[in-house]
Amino acid sequence: MQKLIIQGPAKINGTIQISGSKNASLPILISTILSKGSCVISNVPNLRDTKFLVSILNNLGCKINFKNNFLAIHNSSIAKKIADYEYVRQMRASIIILGPVIARYSSFKIALPGGCAIGNRSIDLHLEALKKMGVQIKISKGYVVATRKYSKLNSINHRFSKISVGATQHIIMASCLAKGTTILKNCAIEPEVIDLVTFLNKCGAKISLNKRTFKIIGQDNLNLANYDVIPDRIEAGSYILATMATQGKLILKNLIIDHLKEPIKLFKKMGLKVKKISDNEFEFKCGVINPISIINTREYPGFPTDLQAQLISIFLKNGKKSKIRENIFENRFIHIPELRRFGANISLKNNTVEVNKVKELNGAEVMATDLRGSFSLIIAAMLSKGQSIINRIYHLDRGYEDFDLKLNKCGVNIKRKK
Known part of the structure; x- marks a missing residue:
């Protein structure tokens, strides 16, 4: 069974072509x-x-x-x-x-x-x-x-x-x-x-x-x-959140930005800067992330549940204290115990997660639990000091085409290993 080896900390800087949805x-x-x-x-x-x-x-x-x-x-x-x-x-x-x-x-x-x-x-x-x-x-x-x-x-x-x-x-x-x-x-x-x-x-x-x-x-x-087929808005949102978490700079190609209208509006409040290059090409960069008191997942056009786990990860070392409430699925927090292995300060009550910023995260060996939660582990590994190992990455291969190659081209030290 394959696993990922990620050397942190890492910062995204490069260009990614978004795959079909x-x-x-x-x-x-x-x-x-x-x-x-x-x-x-x-x-x-x-x-x-x-x-x-x-x-x-x-x-x-x-x-x-x-x-x-x-x-x-x-x-x-x-x-x-x-x-x-x-x-x-x-x-x-x-x-x-x-x-x-x-x-x-x-x-x-x-x-x-x-x-x-x-x-x-x-x-x-x-x-x-x-x-x-x-x-x-x-x-x-x-x-x-x-x-x-x-x-x-x-x-x-x-x-x-x-x-x-x-x-x-x-x-x-x-x-x-x-x-x-x-x-x-x-x-x-x-x-x-x-x-x-x-x-x-x-x-x-x-x-x-x-x-x-x-x-x-x-x-x-x-x-x-x-x-x-249309481009994948969840893949795009995941890479944008990884860019924000690492305070990097990213150009996305093959993107229909209107499909992320509400998330982008929220991300801008958090500090994301967006520059239009062409109709389907945009530049994203971010410095200090502003905390958000409460974020609710909603059916489209609201904030998508498929970006909830990745959003939690960007607050691990940023933004002081933020809360995310999951309103779509009642058990979409199985990635939380794995994030804690990096040293994250996360509390969970009913359907609401509270993330308190920590000064440092350390590389850890963790297990991918589901498709979107698995990408949150990649973000956490990129924010952590030292080597991280993510097991059971077949979850990621269900929804992110060539994600390791795309991240590697953007400066992330990431590789697969059997």
Whole structure:
């Protein structure tokens, strides 16, 4: 199993090309099941999760090639009507395969998903809506067994009991081939959701948005179309926070800065300086970080939960005292014990973390616990004196393409070791 060796302290100084969005690429790839024909999807990040999903879909009978950030979809037809546990156990996003398959085919069986252990991310929101659409659902021996009752899925007028990115994407896809017009309320409107909708509309779907309500007019068929995935805003936000923590200077290329509007507004209050070079290229630099009394994670367009762990790390040696409240997931603090190994002064009460600045952090051996929490350990290691070792870095490879190479080019002494 690979690990990271980081020699600190380190300061970021250089240029990084932001990769395509993982959280947009996965549902877009899954949605190709709905359509006929072939296409090429570009700007797809070369990640562990992407490769897993390609293997899942190919195992089901699709014909997909993935090379040099391009996905070539030769055939999206499903021949096998079961997604085995061995293929889906490590990827939570795999559950949203169910909707597109059951929209196009009469039955499907899929293992309950895996993924990051960061709280109760129940699939009940997904299954409740599918049942209303005319899908008979049974949970048996760790599998979701689904059967479509009618020749087509029913359209529905449905309000999600809570905002969920995965459930929104899932039911939008299922609705594309349903009979009639579906109305979905209280939906997630993250850029990754909008990117999926843009792709589906390009394939012939009829989807419109008004605030948090999607209207989907069901179609008889969709046809695949070439598409370019949006850049990864969470990857960009992670590198910006690492730059702020180390008081460095960084140029990001392939960035849609509007996707980080609220975080950037907060970061500027904390001391970040932003300079526009071109429409998709920006320079970021930071000196002394100002403390923030309380920061709340919120659904988009609020501060993203996927940047919470990295934000905590930048306050370890900066800003005196700051508080971060997690409002999306109830157990997204499993990185806190690992950060304390560096000498961090962090207290946790209910869903709120208080970070008190310390004068010095020391290198430590730690364990990556989940995807985003793992990047917080990289930031802590960059702030620490001496060598740090981060184990179980497969978590990082799920969401950050070539992160070690990108950081190394920016002056960070980081390397992989088996």
